[in-house]
Amino acid sequence: MNKKILGAALGLAVLAASSAASAHVDVAIGLGVPGPVVYAPAPPVYVAPAPVPVGYVGYEDWRTRQWHEREWRxxxxxxxxxxxxxWRERHDGWRGY
Known part of the structure; x- marks a missing residue:
């Protein structure tokens, strides 16, 4: 009984494979007739405003300049x-005199 079921399943598998293998391919050649040429309008030109600087740009007055110099010092x-x-950690034998 099992051999009959196995044989039937194998036969159906062969039939399914053969039907998939018989798929065909269409080859077509298309000839187009040119129609009216349509041009799209040019996109509008957008000019962005100048970027706004963020953060410290320069010295505004003498107070800020002094503050920045003191910070740098x-x-x-x-x-x-x-x-x-x-240096002292590396040369721990040196006491400064």
Missing amino acids: ERQWRRDEWREHE
Whole structure:
């Protein structure tokens, strides 16, 4: 009984494969007749405004210039102090005299 069911299933599979293999391909050649030529209007030109600068641009007056210079000097001082600290850590035998 199992051999008959297996044979029937195998036969149906062969028939399905053969019908899929017999698919055909159409080849067509199309000849077009040119129609009226239509041009789209040119898109409108949009000119964007100049970008607005964000953040610090320059020195506005002497107070801000002094404030920025003081800030810069403090950063330099901290950097130099840190370098000296690192040097002293590497040369711990040196006591400064």
